[in-house]
Amino acid sequence: MNERTKLFWLIVLFLGAYFIPWADPAVRQAGFEAFMMLQEYAREHVLTCLIPAFFIAGAIAVFISQAAVLKYFGAGAKKVLAYSVASISGTVLAVCSCTVLPLFAGIYTRGAGIGPATAFLYSGPAINVLAIVMTARILGWQLGLARAVGAIIFAIVTGLLMAFIFRKDDANRMAGSFHLPDEGEKGRSLTQDALFLLVMVLILVFAAFAKPGAEDAGLWKAIFASKWIITVGLLLILAWMLKAWFKKDEITSWVDATWDFVKQITPLLAIGVLAAGFLLGRPGHPALIPEHYIASLVGGNSIWANLFASVAGALMYFATLTEIPILQGLLGSGMGKGPALALLLAGPALSLPNMIVIAGVLGVKKTAVFVAIVVIMSTIAGMIYGTWLA
Numbered sequence: 001m002n003e004r005t006k007l008f009w010l011i012v013l014f015l016g017a018y019f020i021p022w023a024d025p026a027v028r029q030a031g032f033e034a035f036m037m038l039q040e041y042a043r044e045h046v047l048t049c050l051i052p053a054f055f056i057a058g059a060i061a062v063f064i065s066q067a068a069v070l071k072y073f074g075a076g077a078k079k080v081l082a083y084s085v086a087s088i089s090g091t092v093l094a095v096c097s098c099t100v101l102p103l104f105a106g107i108y109t110r111g112a113g114i115g116p117a118t119a120f121l122y123s124g125p126a127i128n129v130l131a132i133v134m135t136a137r138i139l140g141w142q143l144g145l146a147r148a149v150g151a152i153i154f155a156i157v158t159g160l161l162m163a164f165i166f167r168k169d170d171a172n173r174m175a176g177s178f179h180l181p182d183e184g185e186k187g188r189s190l191t192q193d194a195l196f197l198l199v200m201v202l203i204l205v206f207a208a209f210a211k212p213g214a215e216d217a218g219l220w221k222a223i224f225a226s227k228w229i230i231t232v233g234l235l236l237i238l239a240w241m242l243k244a245w246f247k248k249d250e251i252t253s254w255v256d257a258t259w260d261f262v263k264q265i266t267p268l269l270a271i272g273v274l275a276a277g278f279l280l281g282r283p284g285h286p287a288l289i290p291e292h293y294i295a296s297l298v299g300g301n302s303i304w305a306n307l308f309a310s311v312a313g314a315l316m317y318f319a320t321l322t323e324i325p326i327l328q329g330l331l332g333s334g335m336g337k338g339p340a341l342a343l344l345l346a347g348p349a350l351s352l353p354n355m356i357v358i359a360g361v362l363g364v365k366k367t368a369v370f371v372a373i374v375v376i377m378s379t380i381a382g383m384i385y386g387t388w389l390a
Contacts, residue, residue: 030278030288037277037317038270045208050102052204054265057106058258059200062250063193073112073120079160086119087127087155100124101269101357102261108361113170115163118370121358123155126349135324135344142389143337147344150381154345158373165369188245196241203234265357272353276317279352298330298339301386303379309339310378313347314355314371323347338386346378 021027073082100121108117127148136144163170209227212220223230242251281287298309327340350371359367 026288029286030281033281033285033287034274034277036285037282038273040282041273041317048207049204050269052200052207053100053102054258054261055254056197056200056204057102057261058254058256059197060103060106061110061257061261062254063196073107073116079115082113082116083119083156083159086116086159087123087152101265101354101361104358105261105265105361113163114166114362114366115159115170117159118162119155119159121370122158122349122374123151124349126151126345127155139324139327139331139340143341143344146341146381146385150341150345151349154349154374154377154381157377158370161373162366162370166366169366192241192245196238196245199234199238199241203231203238206230206234264360269353269357272351272356273317275356276315276352280316296334298335298343301336301338301383301390303383305336305339306342306379306382306386307375309335309342309382310346310375313343313345313378314350314375315352316347317351317353336386337389338382338384340382341385342378342382345381346374350374 022031073086103124104117104121107120108114112120132144132148132151135147206223206227209224212224246254277287279288281289298305298312323344327335327343330343331337331340355367355371358370362370
């Protein structure tokens with residue numbers, strides 16, 4: 001963080017302390033909700049989601065060669081392969097819009113093109129098999145199908161648009177001198193590196209496995225019941241791999257890279273969670289902007305209702321699967337089916353905390369374009385879906 005940035009945040013902190021009317025009950029409630037959301041995030045997501053994601057990002061930065069990243073995700077990689085891999089990643093990684101950030105930062109800083117990287121950034125939280133199944137069962141098969149098809153198309157189109165708009169920037173990044181490490185120096189095969197990453201991804205998947213509903217299949221319930229046994233087993237396998245396959249200095253480099261991602265992302269994420277809690281609160285707990293105001297603005301299928309649903313979804317923070325009961329309540333309050341799809345396509349992939357961190361990785365301009373693409377496409381998809389149902 002440079003000196004100007006430090007000065008900016010000091011000024012923001014001072015102005016907030018000076019001008020925010022904490023004597024007002026509504027503002028006090030909003031402040032309370034901000035810290036309650038931060039506590040909820042810390043309890044439910046940091047240990048089981050964010051920390052494993054940081055270690056995976058550190059492993060990508062240290063153990064995966066830049067040549068491999070450039071081959072599959074670089075600006076010059078084959079588009080069919082790059083976007084196919086990026087767009088289906090969410091079927092494996094059932095992560096929220098914040099947990100995907102360290103993984104995105106890892107592949108982007110390692111040399112991935114902005115197109116495949118942002119396709120991965122969108123698909124990670126958006127294309128979640130369990131969430132899509134639950135959407136179909138609870139909110140209707142039409143909405144579940146529209147969400148599945150829309151999310152896959154969005155991931156690919158968003159990546160292609162970002163790659164086209166920022167093609168010159170990507171070309172300049174690729175023109176830089178990359179250090180491609182000698183594969184023979186590390187003493188491990190590509191298969192061993194892949195298995196090491198796979199074990200960490202499985203730790204993330206099982207540790208963060210959401211509690212199934214009463215109507216879910218027995219398989220999901222069985223996995224949830226044994227999630228910690230599986231996670232501990234995977235941790236033991238990971239410990240054995242580290243001891244058998246890695247040198248001490250490699251492990252030190254991995255921990256250092258992980259810590260760099262923690263320092264870069266965690267403060268911005270905390271600020272974003274506090275801001276989202278202050279403005280929107282938690283589901284069922286009012287903050288500065290009450291939920292019923294949002295519900296009253298998303299009835300019908302007008303362009304404004306769909307746009308508002310997209311923007312509200314982009315700003316709100318949804319933990320994995322929590323968007324479904326929230327939408328169920330909003331639909332019961334009169335929300336239109338088109339705006340419901342718009343919120344489903346924009347919400348899980350974006351959030352205010354997520355945007356703040358992306359800006360720290362990509363810069364404000366690229367982040368604004370990414371958010372605008374998602375919001376505009378969500379609005380259009382909502383209108384088309386609402387018209388089709390009508």
